Amino acid sequence: xxxxxxxxxxxxxxxxxxxxxxxxxxxxxxxxxxxxxxxxxxxxxxxxxxxxxxxxxxxxxxxxxxxxxxxxxxxxxxxxxxxxxxxxxxxxxxxxxxxxxxxxxxxxxxxxxxxxxxxxxxxxxxxxxxxxxxxxxxxxxxxxxxxxxxxxxxxxxxxxxxxxxxxxxxxxxxxxxxxxxxxxxxxxxxxxxxxxxxxx
Numbered sequence: 001x002x003x004x005x006x007x008x009x010x011x012x013x014x015x016x017x018x019x020x021x022x023x024x025x026x027x028x029x030x031x032x033x034x035x036x037x038x039x040x041x042x043x044x045x046x047x048x049x050x051x052x053x054x055x056x057x058x059x060x061x062x063x064x065x066x067x068x069x070x071x072x073x074x075x076x077x078x079x080x081x082x083x084x085x086x087x088x089x090x091x092x093x094x095x096x097x098x099x100x101x102x103x104x105x106x107x108x109x110x111x112x113x114x115x116x117x118x119x120x121x122x123x124x125x126x127x128x129x130x131x132x133x134x135x136x137x138x139x140x141x142x143x144x145x146x147x148x149x150x151x152x153x154x155x156x157x158x159x160x161x162x163x164x165x166x167x168x169x170x171x172x173x174x175x176x177x178x179x180x181x182x183x184x185x186x187x188x189x190x191x192x193x194x195x196x197x198x199x200x
Contacts, residue, residue, distance in 0.1 A: 012074035017100040021047040028158040033140035040107030044190040050099040054182040058099035079146040086133030
């Protein structure tokens with residue numbers, strides 16, 4: 001792994017979380033946990049835009065022990081547990097206090113597939129990193145990684161060329177129990193035609 005290949009800190013400082021969500025598609029998400037290197041290509045993301053977004057944990061500037069990491073300067077990991085069992089990996093973006101984040105929804109497995117399968121207890125590559133809980137487990141991530149810098153040697157994202165707009169599908173986010181415009185707003189992004197996304 002080349003240090004220079006990591007996305008630089010200023011990438012995560014962008015205020016346009018939707019743009020970051022699009023730009024993350026096609027980039028390689030990597031972890032080195034207990035000496036085991038694993039990675040996958042990001043193929044699906046969801047954007048959450050701070051205090052105005054009814055679907056965000058930071059809606060109306062609500063700040064709790066659970067979501068406190070969302071208010072950090074962009075470039076750190078925000079992990080939370082969903083339904084009491086699934087660890088969810090989010091990338092904090094924007095300046096400190098913005099409370100913007102991008103949920104990583106699906107990966108196309110790349111490196112260390114054997115170890116990812118072992119962690120998940122399955123052999124089906126299409127299901128291996130299909131969904132945020134699945135990919136976090138495959139990469140060896142959990143709530144203890146909350147707040148870890150994406151410039152660290154534990155978790156990082158490697159740069160790649162941005163995808164063309166016509167290669168990206170924009171649609172509604174998944175699993176939000178809310179009403180109004182933010183329920184169906186097209187803030188989920190995935191690579192068109194990719195077989196590893198969680199849902200079309």
